[in-house]
Amino acid sequence: MGTFFSDTFGIEPETLEAYGAFDISVINDLPLFIDPFLLFHSEKEEYQALHRQIIDYLVFLRDRATAGPVSEGLLRNWYCFPEVKQNWLGFSLVGNGGSGLGIDFARELHGNLGAVFSDFGGESITEGSHLEKVCLIADGVGRDNISDFVTNLIQDFLCRYTEEFAGDHLSDDYVRDVPIDRAIFNYETESWQRRKYRLPWYEGDFILLTPKDMLTRDDTWINRGDMIAGFEQIPTAIPDAQLRASVANYFHLALSRRAKPKKPPTAKERHAAAAETIRHFPELIDYYIRLKEMTGDDAADVSAEKVLLTELFFSRRMREIxxxxxxxxxxxxxxxxxxxxxxxxxxxxxxxxxxxxxxxxxxxxxxxxxxxxxxxxxxxxxxxxxxxxxxxxxxxxxxxxxxxxxxxxxxxxxxxxxxxxxxxxxxxxxxxxxxxxxxxxxxxxxxxxxxxxxxxxxxxxxxxxxxxxxxxxxxxxxxxxxxxxxxxxxx
CATH class of the missing domain: 3.40.580 (ECO RI Endonuclease; Chain A)
Known part of the structure:
Protein backbone atom coordinates (compact mmCIF):
# COMPACT_ATOMS: atom_id res chain seq x y z
CA MET A 1 0.00 0.00 0.00
CA GLY A 2 1.71 3.15 -1.21
CA THR A 3 2.11 6.38 0.67
CA PHE A 4 4.76 8.02 -1.49
CA PHE A 5 5.42 7.96 -5.22
CA SER A 6 8.36 5.58 -4.88
CA ASP A 7 6.58 2.82 -2.97
CA THR A 8 3.36 3.30 -4.97
CA PHE A 9 5.15 2.57 -8.25
CA GLY A 10 7.83 0.22 -6.90
CA ILE A 11 10.69 2.66 -7.47
CA GLU A 12 13.72 2.89 -5.20
CA PRO A 13 13.84 6.34 -3.54
CA GLU A 14 17.46 6.58 -4.69
CA THR A 15 16.26 6.43 -8.30
CA LEU A 16 14.11 9.52 -7.80
CA GLU A 17 16.96 11.18 -5.93
CA ALA A 18 19.33 10.58 -8.85
CA TYR A 19 16.76 12.03 -11.25
CA GLY A 20 16.43 15.09 -9.02
CA ALA A 21 12.70 14.70 -8.34
CA PHE A 22 10.96 15.10 -4.99
CA ASP A 23 9.37 11.89 -3.70
CA ILE A 24 5.82 13.21 -3.24
CA SER A 25 3.10 11.73 -1.08
CA VAL A 26 0.10 10.31 -2.93
CA ILE A 27 -1.99 10.65 0.24
CA ASN A 28 -1.65 14.35 0.96
CA ASP A 29 -0.12 17.56 -0.36
CA LEU A 30 3.26 18.36 1.17
CA PRO A 31 3.97 22.03 1.99
CA LEU A 32 6.33 22.87 -0.88
CA PHE A 33 5.89 24.97 -4.01
CA ILE A 34 7.84 26.27 -6.99
CA ASP A 35 9.67 29.55 -6.39
CA PRO A 36 10.07 31.44 -9.70
CA PHE A 37 13.21 33.14 -8.35
CA LEU A 38 14.96 29.76 -8.26
CA LEU A 39 14.28 29.46 -11.98
CA PHE A 40 15.62 32.97 -12.60
CA HIS A 41 18.80 32.45 -10.55
CA SER A 42 19.52 28.90 -11.68
CA GLU A 43 22.63 28.04 -13.68
CA LYS A 44 20.55 25.61 -15.74
CA GLU A 45 19.67 27.09 -19.10
CA GLU A 46 16.43 25.10 -19.16
CA TYR A 47 15.29 26.76 -15.92
CA GLN A 48 16.26 30.20 -17.18
CA ALA A 49 14.25 29.49 -20.33
CA LEU A 50 11.26 28.58 -18.17
CA HIS A 51 11.57 31.89 -16.34
CA ARG A 52 11.72 33.78 -19.64
CA GLN A 53 8.61 31.88 -20.70
CA ILE A 54 6.80 33.11 -17.59
CA ILE A 55 7.93 36.70 -18.22
CA ASP A 56 6.93 36.55 -21.88
CA TYR A 57 3.41 35.59 -20.85
CA LEU A 58 3.26 38.40 -18.30
CA VAL A 59 4.47 40.91 -20.92
CA PHE A 60 1.63 39.68 -23.14
CA LEU A 61 -0.78 40.31 -20.24
CA ARG A 62 0.78 43.73 -19.61
CA ASP A 63 0.24 44.75 -23.23
CA ARG A 64 -3.41 43.72 -23.05
CA ALA A 65 -3.85 45.48 -19.69
CA THR A 66 -2.36 48.78 -20.87
CA ALA A 67 -4.41 48.67 -24.10
CA GLY A 68 -7.64 49.11 -22.17
CA PRO A 69 -10.45 47.18 -20.49
CA VAL A 70 -11.02 43.55 -21.43
CA SER A 71 -14.05 41.32 -20.96
CA GLU A 72 -14.47 39.02 -18.01
CA GLY A 73 -14.32 36.12 -20.46
CA LEU A 74 -10.81 37.09 -21.54
CA LEU A 75 -9.76 37.66 -17.92
CA ARG A 76 -10.86 34.12 -17.14
CA ASN A 77 -9.11 32.74 -20.21
CA TRP A 78 -5.79 34.49 -19.54
CA TYR A 79 -5.58 34.60 -15.75
CA CYS A 80 -7.88 31.99 -14.19
CA PHE A 81 -6.27 28.58 -13.83
CA PRO A 82 -7.21 25.51 -11.82
CA GLU A 83 -4.67 24.33 -9.30
CA VAL A 84 -2.39 21.68 -10.81
CA LYS A 85 -3.21 19.28 -8.00
CA GLN A 86 -1.46 16.35 -9.65
CA ASN A 87 1.97 17.50 -8.40
CA TRP A 88 0.80 16.80 -4.81
CA LEU A 89 2.48 19.95 -3.51
CA GLY A 90 0.83 22.93 -1.87
CA PHE A 91 -1.23 23.93 1.10
CA SER A 92 -4.07 21.41 1.31
CA LEU A 93 -4.31 19.90 4.78
CA VAL A 94 -6.18 16.87 3.44
CA GLY A 95 -5.77 15.48 -0.06
CA ASN A 96 -4.46 17.55 -2.94
CA GLY A 97 -7.35 19.78 -3.93
CA GLY A 98 -7.13 23.57 -4.03
CA SER A 99 -9.12 26.54 -5.17
CA GLY A 100 -6.84 27.62 -8.01
CA LEU A 101 -6.81 31.11 -9.49
CA GLY A 102 -10.18 32.81 -9.67
CA ILE A 103 -11.57 36.04 -11.01
CA ASP A 104 -10.45 38.09 -7.98
CA PHE A 105 -6.84 37.14 -8.70
CA ALA A 106 -7.39 37.98 -12.37
CA ARG A 107 -8.70 41.45 -11.64
CA GLU A 108 -5.94 42.20 -9.11
CA LEU A 109 -3.13 41.13 -11.42
CA HIS A 110 -4.68 42.75 -14.49
CA GLY A 111 -5.11 46.02 -12.60
CA ASN A 112 -1.53 46.01 -11.34
CA LEU A 113 -0.14 45.33 -14.81
CA GLY A 114 -2.27 48.01 -16.39
CA ALA A 115 -1.60 50.78 -13.88
CA VAL A 116 1.20 50.40 -11.36
CA PHE A 117 3.48 48.15 -13.43
CA SER A 118 2.91 49.29 -16.98
CA ASP A 119 6.69 49.14 -17.49
CA PHE A 120 6.83 45.43 -16.58
CA GLY A 121 9.40 43.66 -18.72
CA GLY A 122 11.44 46.83 -19.32
CA GLU A 123 12.95 47.41 -15.85
CA SER A 124 16.32 49.13 -15.66
CA ILE A 125 17.07 48.84 -11.92
CA THR A 126 16.83 45.06 -11.61
CA GLU A 127 18.76 42.43 -13.54
CA GLY A 128 15.55 40.98 -14.87
CA SER A 129 11.78 40.95 -14.62
CA HIS A 130 10.01 38.96 -11.92
CA LEU A 131 6.48 37.64 -11.58
CA GLU A 132 6.63 38.32 -7.84
CA LYS A 133 6.85 42.06 -8.55
CA VAL A 134 3.20 42.36 -9.49
CA CYS A 135 2.23 40.72 -6.20
CA LEU A 136 4.14 43.13 -3.93
CA ILE A 137 2.12 46.30 -4.15
CA ALA A 138 -0.85 45.13 -2.05
CA ASP A 139 -2.18 42.23 -0.04
CA GLY A 140 -4.42 39.76 -1.81
CA VAL A 141 -1.94 37.96 -4.07
CA GLY A 142 0.20 35.59 -2.05
CA ARG A 143 2.45 32.57 -2.28
CA ASP A 144 -0.36 30.13 -3.13
CA ASN A 145 -1.40 32.35 -6.06
CA ILE A 146 2.17 32.58 -7.31
CA SER A 147 2.58 28.82 -6.93
CA ASP A 148 -0.59 28.04 -8.91
CA PHE A 149 0.29 30.59 -11.60
CA VAL A 150 3.86 29.37 -12.10
CA THR A 151 2.89 25.69 -12.06
CA ASN A 152 0.30 26.28 -14.76
CA LEU A 153 2.70 28.28 -16.91
CA ILE A 154 5.39 25.57 -16.81
CA GLN A 155 3.01 22.60 -16.86
CA ASP A 156 4.35 21.47 -20.23
CA PHE A 157 7.86 21.19 -18.73
CA LEU A 158 6.57 19.27 -15.68
CA CYS A 159 4.68 16.87 -17.96
CA ARG A 160 7.73 16.26 -20.15
CA TYR A 161 9.95 15.91 -17.06
CA THR A 162 7.60 13.29 -15.60
CA GLU A 163 7.05 11.59 -18.95
CA GLU A 164 10.78 11.06 -19.37
CA PHE A 165 11.10 9.47 -15.93
CA ALA A 166 8.05 7.28 -16.51
CA GLY A 167 9.39 6.12 -19.88
CA ASP A 168 12.66 5.02 -18.29
CA HIS A 169 11.39 3.49 -15.05
CA LEU A 170 7.68 2.55 -15.18
CA SER A 171 5.97 -0.28 -17.02
CA ASP A 172 3.04 0.35 -19.33
CA ASP A 173 0.67 -0.87 -16.61
CA TYR A 174 1.47 2.24 -14.58
CA VAL A 175 1.13 4.93 -17.27
CA ARG A 176 -1.57 6.36 -19.52
CA ASP A 177 -1.87 8.88 -22.34
CA VAL A 178 -3.21 12.06 -20.75
CA PRO A 179 -4.47 15.16 -22.62
CA ILE A 180 -3.57 18.44 -20.88
CA ASP A 181 -5.86 21.28 -21.94
CA ARG A 182 -3.63 24.25 -21.03
CA ALA A 183 -0.23 22.98 -22.01
CA ILE A 184 1.09 25.57 -24.48
CA PHE A 185 0.04 29.18 -25.07
CA ASN A 186 -0.29 30.21 -28.71
CA TYR A 187 0.51 33.92 -29.02
CA GLU A 188 -0.87 34.08 -32.55
CA THR A 189 -4.34 32.92 -31.55
CA GLU A 190 -3.97 34.23 -27.97
CA SER A 191 -5.30 30.96 -26.63
CA TRP A 192 -4.16 27.83 -24.81
CA GLN A 193 -3.57 24.61 -26.71
CA ARG A 194 -3.86 20.96 -25.71
CA ARG A 195 -1.05 18.41 -25.72
CA LYS A 196 -0.90 14.73 -24.85
CA TYR A 197 1.66 13.13 -22.51
CA ARG A 198 2.28 9.60 -21.23
CA LEU A 199 2.19 9.98 -17.46
CA PRO A 200 2.02 7.88 -14.27
CA TRP A 201 -1.55 6.95 -13.40
CA TYR A 202 -2.87 6.28 -9.91
CA GLU A 203 -6.43 5.93 -8.61
CA GLY A 204 -8.11 7.65 -11.53
CA ASP A 205 -5.70 10.53 -12.12
CA PHE A 206 -2.23 11.27 -13.45
CA ILE A 207 0.74 12.30 -11.31
CA LEU A 208 3.41 14.92 -11.94
CA LEU A 209 6.94 14.97 -10.56
CA THR A 210 8.77 18.20 -9.73
CA PRO A 211 12.54 18.82 -9.55
CA LYS A 212 13.66 19.47 -5.99
CA ASP A 213 15.92 22.37 -6.96
CA MET A 214 13.00 24.58 -8.01
CA LEU A 215 11.07 24.05 -4.77
CA THR A 216 10.91 25.97 -1.52
CA ARG A 217 8.76 26.17 1.60
CA ASP A 218 7.14 28.95 3.66
CA ASP A 219 7.42 31.77 1.10
CA THR A 220 9.03 32.83 -2.14
CA TRP A 221 12.43 34.52 -1.97
CA ILE A 222 10.81 37.77 -3.13
CA ASN A 223 7.72 38.33 -0.99
CA ARG A 224 5.66 41.16 0.45
CA GLY A 225 6.13 40.22 4.10
CA ASP A 226 9.90 40.31 3.77
CA MET A 227 9.77 43.61 1.86
CA ILE A 228 7.60 45.29 4.52
CA ALA A 229 9.54 43.88 7.49
CA GLY A 230 12.88 44.93 6.00
CA PHE A 231 11.64 48.18 4.48
CA GLU A 232 14.23 50.41 6.17
CA GLN A 233 17.02 48.55 4.35
CA ILE A 234 15.61 49.41 0.93
CA PRO A 235 16.59 53.11 0.79
CA THR A 236 20.26 52.13 1.21
CA ALA A 237 20.05 50.63 -2.29
CA ILE A 238 18.82 53.91 -3.84
CA PRO A 239 21.72 55.80 -5.49
CA ASP A 240 19.63 58.97 -5.99
CA ALA A 241 20.15 61.04 -2.83
CA GLN A 242 17.09 63.21 -3.53
CA LEU A 243 14.79 60.20 -3.89
CA ARG A 244 16.35 58.59 -0.84
CA ALA A 245 15.62 61.71 1.23
CA SER A 246 12.05 61.95 -0.10
CA VAL A 247 11.37 58.33 0.84
CA ALA A 248 12.80 58.78 4.33
CA ASN A 249 10.74 61.92 4.90
CA TYR A 250 7.51 60.35 3.65
CA PHE A 251 8.03 57.28 5.82
CA HIS A 252 8.67 59.49 8.87
CA LEU A 253 5.45 61.44 8.25
CA ALA A 254 3.42 58.26 7.65
CA LEU A 255 4.80 56.79 10.87
CA SER A 256 4.08 59.92 12.89
CA ARG A 257 0.43 59.81 11.82
CA ARG A 258 0.11 56.31 13.28
CA ALA A 259 2.39 56.25 16.33
CA LYS A 260 1.01 57.26 19.72
CA PRO A 261 2.54 60.45 21.22
CA LYS A 262 5.65 59.91 23.39
CA LYS A 263 5.66 56.17 22.68
CA PRO A 264 7.94 54.25 20.33
CA PRO A 265 6.11 53.00 17.24
CA THR A 266 5.02 49.38 17.26
CA ALA A 267 5.99 46.87 14.58
CA LYS A 268 2.43 47.01 13.25
CA GLU A 269 2.63 50.79 12.93
CA ARG A 270 6.01 50.63 11.19
CA HIS A 271 4.73 48.02 8.76
CA ALA A 272 1.66 50.11 7.94
CA ALA A 273 3.83 53.19 7.32
CA ALA A 274 6.15 51.13 5.11
CA ALA A 275 3.22 49.83 3.05
CA GLU A 276 1.91 53.37 2.55
CA THR A 277 5.36 54.61 1.51
CA ILE A 278 5.72 51.80 -1.04
CA ARG A 279 2.31 52.63 -2.53
CA HIS A 280 3.45 56.26 -2.89
CA PHE A 281 6.88 55.31 -4.32
CA PRO A 282 6.25 52.05 -6.27
CA GLU A 283 9.78 52.26 -7.69
CA LEU A 284 10.95 51.08 -4.26
CA ILE A 285 9.77 47.62 -5.28
CA ASP A 286 12.49 47.47 -7.94
CA TYR A 287 15.14 48.45 -5.39
CA TYR A 288 13.89 45.76 -3.02
CA ILE A 289 14.01 43.17 -5.80
CA ARG A 290 17.55 44.28 -6.68
CA LEU A 291 18.61 43.59 -3.10
CA LYS A 292 17.11 40.11 -3.35
CA GLU A 293 18.85 39.49 -6.67
CA MET A 294 22.19 40.41 -5.07
CA THR A 295 21.67 37.70 -2.44
CA GLY A 296 20.39 35.13 -4.90
CA ASP A 297 22.88 32.45 -3.88
CA ASP A 298 21.30 32.48 -0.43
CA ALA A 299 17.91 31.74 -1.99
CA ALA A 300 19.14 28.47 -3.46
CA ASP A 301 20.88 27.44 -0.23
CA VAL A 302 17.96 28.31 2.03
CA SER A 303 15.42 26.61 -0.24
CA ALA A 304 17.56 23.46 -0.56
CA GLU A 305 17.73 23.22 3.23
CA LYS A 306 13.97 23.73 3.58
CA VAL A 307 13.25 21.04 0.99
CA LEU A 308 15.64 18.63 2.71
CA LEU A 309 14.03 19.24 6.09
CA THR A 310 10.58 18.73 4.58
CA GLU A 311 11.76 15.51 2.97
CA LEU A 312 13.22 14.30 6.26
CA PHE A 313 10.13 15.36 8.18
CA PHE A 314 7.38 13.93 6.02
CA SER A 315 8.98 11.37 3.74
CA ARG A 316 12.02 9.51 4.95
CA ARG A 317 11.10 9.08 8.61
CA MET A 318 7.47 8.29 7.82
CA ARG A 319 8.57 5.63 5.35
CA GLU A 320 11.15 4.13 7.71
CA ILE A 321 9.03 4.11 10.84
Missing part, protein backbone atom coordinates in the same frame (compact mmCIF):
# COMPACT_ATOMS: atom_id res chain seq x y z
CA UNK A 322 5.37 3.93 9.95
CA UNK A 323 4.55 1.94 6.88
CA UNK A 324 6.79 -1.20 7.18
CA UNK A 325 5.53 -1.82 10.70
CA UNK A 326 1.89 -1.10 9.88
CA UNK A 327 1.83 -3.64 7.07
CA UNK A 328 2.78 -6.36 9.56
CA UNK A 329 -0.14 -5.59 11.87
CA UNK A 330 -3.95 -5.53 11.72
CA UNK A 331 -3.80 -1.72 11.43
CA UNK A 332 -5.80 -1.72 8.21
CA UNK A 333 -8.57 -3.95 9.54
CA UNK A 334 -11.23 -1.41 10.43
CA UNK A 335 -13.28 -2.34 13.48
CA UNK A 336 -15.84 -0.27 15.34
CA UNK A 337 -16.71 3.27 14.36
CA UNK A 338 -14.68 6.34 13.51
CA UNK A 339 -14.07 7.10 17.19
CA UNK A 340 -12.22 3.82 17.75
CA UNK A 341 -10.36 4.21 14.46
CA UNK A 342 -9.28 7.78 15.26
CA UNK A 343 -7.91 6.60 18.60
CA UNK A 344 -6.06 3.76 16.84
CA UNK A 345 -4.44 6.12 14.36
CA UNK A 346 -3.48 8.59 17.11
CA UNK A 347 -2.11 5.79 19.27
CA UNK A 348 0.15 4.68 16.44
CA UNK A 349 1.36 8.21 15.76
CA UNK A 350 2.06 8.59 19.50
CA UNK A 351 3.96 5.29 19.52
CA UNK A 352 6.01 6.33 16.47
CA UNK A 353 6.90 9.72 17.96
CA UNK A 354 7.68 8.56 21.50
CA UNK A 355 9.02 5.01 21.12
CA UNK A 356 10.31 4.72 17.56
CA UNK A 357 12.42 7.88 17.36
CA UNK A 358 9.98 9.84 15.21
CA UNK A 359 10.32 12.79 17.61
CA UNK A 360 13.59 13.62 15.82
CA UNK A 361 11.73 14.90 12.78
CA UNK A 362 10.51 17.88 14.82
CA UNK A 363 14.04 19.25 15.33
CA UNK A 364 16.30 21.24 13.04
CA UNK A 365 19.98 20.51 12.54
CA UNK A 366 20.84 22.71 15.53
CA UNK A 367 18.57 20.69 17.79
CA UNK A 368 15.85 23.33 18.09
CA UNK A 369 12.23 22.16 17.91
CA UNK A 370 10.21 23.18 14.87
CA UNK A 371 6.79 23.69 16.43
CA UNK A 372 4.06 24.10 13.81
CA UNK A 373 0.52 22.83 14.15
CA UNK A 374 0.23 22.34 10.39
CA UNK A 375 3.14 19.87 10.46
CA UNK A 376 1.61 17.62 13.08
CA UNK A 377 -1.73 17.84 11.28
CA UNK A 378 -0.14 16.62 8.04
CA UNK A 379 1.62 13.80 9.90
CA UNK A 380 -1.70 12.76 11.38
CA UNK A 381 -3.24 12.75 7.91
CA UNK A 382 -0.43 10.57 6.56
CA UNK A 383 -1.27 7.73 8.97
CA UNK A 384 -4.79 7.54 7.50
CA UNK A 385 -3.83 5.68 4.35
CA UNK A 386 -5.64 2.37 3.89
CA UNK A 387 -8.88 3.56 5.51
CA UNK A 388 -12.48 3.25 4.44
CA UNK A 389 -13.36 6.36 6.38
CA UNK A 390 -13.59 9.83 4.90
CA UNK A 391 -11.29 12.30 6.64
CA UNK A 392 -12.07 15.92 5.87
CA UNK A 393 -10.01 19.05 6.54
CA UNK A 394 -11.10 21.90 8.75
CA UNK A 395 -14.73 20.89 8.48
CA UNK A 396 -17.05 23.85 9.05
CA UNK A 397 -20.57 22.92 10.03
CA UNK A 398 -21.68 26.35 11.13
CA UNK A 399 -19.68 27.04 14.29
CA UNK A 400 -16.19 27.49 12.79
CA UNK A 401 -13.55 25.09 11.44
CA UNK A 402 -12.16 22.04 13.21
CA UNK A 403 -8.96 20.27 12.10
CA UNK A 404 -10.45 16.93 11.04
CA UNK A 405 -13.87 15.35 10.73
CA UNK A 406 -13.69 11.57 10.31
CA UNK A 407 -16.82 10.06 8.79
CA UNK A 408 -17.97 6.55 7.91
CA UNK A 409 -21.67 6.13 7.32
CA UNK A 410 -23.48 7.71 10.24
CA UNK A 411 -20.40 7.64 12.45
CA UNK A 412 -18.57 10.97 12.87
CA UNK A 413 -15.62 11.88 15.08
CA UNK A 414 -13.84 15.23 15.31
CA UNK A 415 -10.10 15.52 15.98
CA UNK A 416 -8.18 18.65 17.00
CA UNK A 417 -4.36 18.79 16.88
CA UNK A 418 -2.81 21.44 19.14
CA UNK A 419 0.63 22.61 20.25
CA UNK A 420 1.11 22.72 24.01
CA UNK A 421 2.46 26.26 23.68
CA UNK A 422 -0.76 27.49 22.03
CA UNK A 423 -1.89 30.58 23.98
CA UNK A 424 -5.54 29.65 23.52
CA UNK A 425 -5.13 26.01 24.49
CA UNK A 426 -7.23 26.22 27.65
CA UNK A 427 -10.13 27.91 25.89
CA UNK A 428 -9.92 25.39 23.06
CA UNK A 429 -9.95 22.45 25.44
CA UNK A 430 -12.85 23.89 27.36
CA UNK A 431 -15.18 24.72 24.52
CA UNK A 432 -13.94 24.12 21.02
CA UNK A 433 -14.48 20.47 20.15
CA UNK A 434 -17.69 20.22 22.18
CA UNK A 435 -19.20 23.13 20.24
CA UNK A 436 -18.12 21.65 16.92
CA UNK A 437 -19.44 18.22 17.92
CA UNK A 438 -22.92 19.65 18.42
CA UNK A 439 -22.78 21.48 15.08
CA UNK A 440 -21.51 18.44 13.16
CA UNK A 441 -23.71 15.94 15.02
CA UNK A 442 -20.53 14.00 15.77
CA UNK A 443 -20.36 11.19 18.30
CA UNK A 444 -17.16 12.20 20.04
CA UNK A 445 -14.29 14.66 19.90
CA UNK A 446 -10.61 13.94 20.51
CA UNK A 447 -7.91 16.49 21.32
CA UNK A 448 -4.26 15.63 20.64
CA UNK A 449 -1.65 17.90 22.22
CA UNK A 450 2.05 17.77 21.34
CA UNK A 451 4.67 19.15 23.73
CA UNK A 452 8.42 19.76 23.38
CA UNK A 453 9.62 20.45 26.95
CA UNK A 454 8.85 19.62 30.57
CA UNK A 455 7.57 23.17 31.10
CA UNK A 456 5.06 22.68 28.28
CA UNK A 457 3.98 19.34 29.77
CA UNK A 458 3.52 20.95 33.19
CA UNK A 459 1.42 23.73 31.63
CA UNK A 460 -0.83 21.18 29.92
CA UNK A 461 -1.22 19.18 33.12
CA UNK A 462 -2.17 22.30 35.05
CA UNK A 463 -4.78 23.19 32.44
CA UNK A 464 -6.21 19.68 32.46
CA UNK A 465 -6.39 19.75 36.25
CA UNK A 466 -8.26 23.06 36.27
CA UNK A 467 -10.70 21.74 33.71
CA UNK A 468 -11.01 18.36 35.50
CA UNK A 469 -9.85 16.55 32.35
CA UNK A 470 -6.83 14.69 33.79
CA UNK A 471 -8.46 11.29 33.25
CA UNK A 472 -10.20 12.03 29.96
CA UNK A 473 -9.55 9.35 27.36
CA UNK A 474 -10.24 11.98 24.72
CA UNK A 475 -7.09 13.95 25.57
CA UNK A 476 -4.04 12.40 23.91
CA UNK A 477 -0.61 13.81 24.78
CA UNK A 478 2.26 13.42 22.30
CA UNK A 479 5.74 13.67 23.81
CA UNK A 480 8.17 15.17 21.27
CA UNK A 481 10.91 16.13 23.72
CA UNK A 482 14.44 15.48 22.56
CA UNK A 483 15.08 13.75 25.89
CA UNK A 484 11.99 11.64 25.31
CA UNK A 485 10.74 9.96 28.49
CA UNK A 486 7.83 7.58 27.81
CA UNK A 487 6.89 7.38 31.49
CA UNK A 488 6.22 11.15 31.61
CA UNK A 489 4.12 11.09 28.45
CA UNK A 490 1.91 8.36 29.81
CA UNK A 491 1.19 10.19 33.04
Missing amino acids: LQPQLEQTDFYQIAGGTYAEAHTRLAYLKHAIEDQGCWRIFYDKEGKPVEREKDIQILFRLVWFGTGSDIGPEANDGRGPVDFKVSRGRHKTLVEMKLAKNNKLEANLQKQVEVYQAAADAERGIKAIIYFSYDQLKRVRDILKRLKLEDSQDIVLLDARSDNKPSASNA
